[in-house]
Amino acid sequence: QVQLVQSGAEGKKPGASVRVSCMISGYTFTAYYIHWVRLVPRQGLEWVGMIHPSSGNSRLAPKFQGRVTITRDTSTSTVYMEMSSLRFEDTAMYYCLRAIDHGDKRWFDPWGQGTLVSVSS
């Protein structure tokens, strides 16, 4: 079955960087966009960005441009999200998700299990 398996929890200090991985199986890796979304405590879900695994082209939400990089490794069917200059407010659960796009229908399914990134001094 389709699975998105993420790397484990990370604890970082302000100013550091973190890289979260998302290993994909169960379908052709290059066929669907992969997105990253984060769940910030008491704030809700926030879209971070996306990548097309075939081309490697990515797009980020404006607030993350310059601080987040999304890449992929086709040899291991893995997508990476790297965030630099971490701030306390980046503490969140980060999810990778597959985007299904059928013309006028677009939705996320499935989601990875989530990776908790904690930023503290």
Next chain:
Amino acid sequence: DIQMTQSPSSLSASVGDRVTITCRASQTIGTYLNWYQQKPGKAPNVLIYAASTLQSGVPSRFSGSGSGTDFTLTITSLQPEDFAIYYCQQSFSILYTFGQGTKLEIK
């Protein structure tokens, strides 16, 4: 950005009740509206996509409606496993945005 506003933010109900959650978009989004359910310690799962299409495997007590800017998620005959957080999400604009969530609790 398209803002998504859900109401209520929390809701208490009993097993067997019918509940409705609403989601309003700050601009028209057609039917590019999805609903997700998140249980404690788990990732969200899609319930309904394109405003009213039930995801495979989701019980028929869940239904969605609406178009343009106003949408609803209805759960008829609540079951114990339905107590969770529900999010709407617009997929009209590439800056995908979510509602703030509705926490459905047992009364």
